[in-house]
Amino acid sequence: MQAPHTTPSPASSPPSPRRWHVDEIDYAGIDLARIQDQEDLFYLVASASFIETGSDMYTRNLVRHYADYPEVAHWLQQHWEPEELQHGLALRRYVEAVWPEFPWQEAFDAFFAEYGALCTDEELERDRTLELVARCVVETGTTTYYHTMRDLAAEPVLADLANRIRGDEVQHYKYFLQYFRKLQASQPAGPSRLHIARVLYQRLREIKDSDSDVALRHVWQHRPERFRQASFAQISQRSYRLVSSNLPITQVIRMLLKPVDLPRSLEKLLEPALQRLARRVLSA
Numbered sequence: 103m104q105a106p107h108t109t110p111s112p113a114s115s116p117p118s119p120r121r122w123h124v125d126e127i128d129y130a131g132i133d134l135a136r137i138q139d140q141e142d143l144f145y146l147v148a149s150a151s152f153i154e155t156g157s158d159m160y161t162r163n164l165v166r167h168y169a170d171y172p173e174v175a176h177w178l179q180q181h182w183e184p185e186e187l188q189h190g191l192a193l194r195r196y197v198e199a200v201w202p203e204f205p206w207q208e209a210f211d212a213f214f215a216e217y218g219a220l221c222t223d224e225e226l227e228r229d230r231t232l233e234l235v236a237r238c239v240v241e242t243g244t245t246t247y248y249h250t251m252r253d254l255a256a257e258p259v260l261a262d263l264a265n266r267i268r269g270d271e272v273q274h275y276k277y278f279l280q281y282f283r284k285l286q287a288s289q290p291a292g293p294s295r296l297h298i299a300r301v302l303y304q305r306l307r308e309i310k311d312s313d314s315d316v317a318l319r320h321v322w323q324h325r326p327e328r329f330r331q332a333s334f335a336q337i338s339q340r341s342y343r344l345v346s347s348n349l350p351i352t353q354v355i356r357m358l359l360k361p362v363d364l365p366r367s368l369e370k371l372l373e374p375a376l377q378r379l380a381r382r383v384l385s386a
C-alpha cells in the first residue's frame with residue numbers, strides 16, 4: 103500500500119489553488135434522515151470515493167506517458183491529481199459521516215490491491231494525441247456520473263458536493279480537449295478523424311466495466327448491515343441502470359464529438375443517430 107491517499111502527491115512546485123476546498127463542505131449539516139436508507143446512493147458515492155482516491159496510481163502512469171510533453175505532465179501533477187484526490191477525500195468523508203459502520207479503509211485496501219494491478223501502461227493509447235481523446239471520454243463519463251448523483255440526491259450536502267465535483271470534471275475535460283487540439287495542430291500527419299472516432303467508440307464501450315465494477319464489488323462485500331438484502335448482481339444492474347437512464351445524453355454526445363471536430367451542420371445531422379448508438383452501447 104502506498105502513501106496516504108488523502109494528501110496530494112509531493113511536487114517540486116506548490117499545488118495550484120483549487121476552486122473549492124473539502125473543508126468548505128458542511129458535513130455537520132447533513133440531513134441524515136434523507137440519505138441513510140438510500141441504498142443506491144450509498145453504492146454510487148462509496149464506489150466513486152474508491153476510484154477517485156486511487157487516482158494517484160493513474161496519474162503516475164499518465165505522467166510517465168507524457169514525459170516528452172512537460173506542459174501536460176505538469177498540469178496532471180499540479181492540477182488534475184490534487185483535484186481528483188480531493189474528490190476522493192470529500193466523498194470518503196461523506197460516506198463516513200452517513201454510514202459510519204462501513205469500514206471504508208478496509209474495503210478500500212481490498213479494492214486497491216486489485217485495482218492497482220489493473221492500472222498498467224498498456225491501458226493507455228500508445229499515441230499521445232489519441233490518449234487525450236480517451237481522457238476526454240473518461241472525463242465525459244465522470245461529468246455525467248456526478249450530474250446524475252447531483253440530480254438523484256435529495257440530501258442537500260450531497261447535492262452540493264456532487265455539483266462541485268461535476269464542475270471540476272467539466273474543467274478536466276476542457277483541459278484535455280485543449281491539449282488534444284494543441285498536439286493535433288502541431289502534427290500535420292496526426293491521427294485521422296477515423297482513428298479518433300475509433301478511440302471514442304472503444305472508450306465509450308469501456309466506460310461501464312473494469313474500474314467501476316471492481317469498486318462496486320468491494321463496496322458490496324463490505325456493505326453495512328442495513329443493505330444486506332440485495333445480491334451483487336442486483337446491485338450492479340441497478341447502479342448501472344440508474345446512471346445510464348439518467349444520462350444527459352445530448353450533453354454527452356456534444357462532449358464526445360468535440361475532438362472529431364465535425365462541421366456543425368454534419369454534427370447536427372448525425373446527432374439523433376449518435377444518441378441512439380450511445381444509448382445502445384451504454385445499456386448493452
Ligand SMILES: [Fe+2]
Nearest residue numbers: 154186189244
Ligand atoms: Fe474526479
Ligand SMILES: [Fe+2]
Nearest residue numbers: 241244271274
Ligand atoms: Fe476528472
